[in-house]
Amino acid sequence: MRETEGDHVPVIDGRTWLEHLPKRECFELLSVSAVGRIGVLVDSAPEIYPVNFVVDDHTIVFKTNAGSKLRGLVRSPTVCFEADGFNHDEQVGWSVLVKGRAEEVRGPEETSRVEQLPLRIWTTGEKVHWIRIRPVDVTGRRIRPSPDRGPGPTRQGR
Amino acid sequence: MPTEILAETECMRLLANQTVGRLAVQAGRWPLVVPVNFALDGGDVVFRTGPGTKVDSAVHRGVGFQADEIDLASRSGWSVCLVGWQRWWEPTSWPIW
Numbered sequence: 001m002r003e004t005e006g007d008h009v010p011v012i013d014g015r016t017w018l019e020h021l022p023k024r025e026c027f028e029l030l031s032v033s034a035v036g037r038i039g040v041l042v043d044s045a046p047e048i049y050p051v052n053f054v055v056d057d058h059t060i061v062f063k064t065n066a067g068s069k070l071r072g073l074v075r076s077p078t079v080c081f082e083a084d085g086f087n088h089d090e091q092v093g094w095s096v097l098v099k100g101r102a103e104e105v106r107g108p109e110e111t112s113r114v115e116q117l118p119l120r121i122w123t124t125g126e127k128v129h130w131i132r133i134r135p136v137d138v139t140g141r142r143i144r145p146s147p148d149r150g151p152g153p154t155r156q157g158r
Numbered sequence: 159m160p161t162e163i164l165a166e167t168e169c170m171r172l173l174a175n176q177t178v179g180r181l182a183v184q185a186g187r188w189p190l191v192v193p194v195n196f197a198l199d200g201g202d203v204v205f206r207t208g209p210g211t212k213v214d215s216a217v218h219r220g221v222g223f224q225a226d227e228i229d230l231a232s233r234s235g236w237s238v239c240l241v242g243w244q245r246w247w248e249p250t251s252w253p254i255w
Binding site: 034035037039040041044045046047048049050076078079080081082084086088093095097099120122123124125 | 221
């Protein structure tokens, strides 16, 4: 990944009040997240799938089974990975977007390594394919509390 | 936790009670995923945005959308994914909401 000024210091956008996060903080946020979302091209439309994941040496690692997600990332390995956290009541939150290349983990040495990772998969049933995303670019944004932002419309049932 | 496949009516009911979703657009080589505040209008997902990648990338192309609600403590939750076509209104004809 290339180094930029934003790698180390947060930058605040004066128009949107969004804080652009340094890469170090992006990885810190990813490291404490249990669920992220992979964006992958499936049959010419980008689709989003939630996955449990772990960060391993600045790469994203998750497991999946044969299906549209795996088929999509094998055909089109340029993928995006997103994780976020929001406080709906205070209307603040953060999101991190990773652009990268997905590859299936192969070989006994690599497989043995990822099997030691603290990945907790919430769904039942064995997932057999280990996928690693090697980042090309990582960006993060945080919505800061803004004094002039009024409350949003409320939804019934919330 | 077993995975349950949700019916479309249940998907739309869940979306109606969520305020943050994620849009996927193909921008160059990348299927970008960006969070948006959204509302449902009938069976359509509606959101507002400024000029930029989300609009530029989605001209006459398919887009993906996803929303979820996840309970970390019980390691459970729901997720709804959809694909569709994006179109937009110019500011002069935006409906008021």
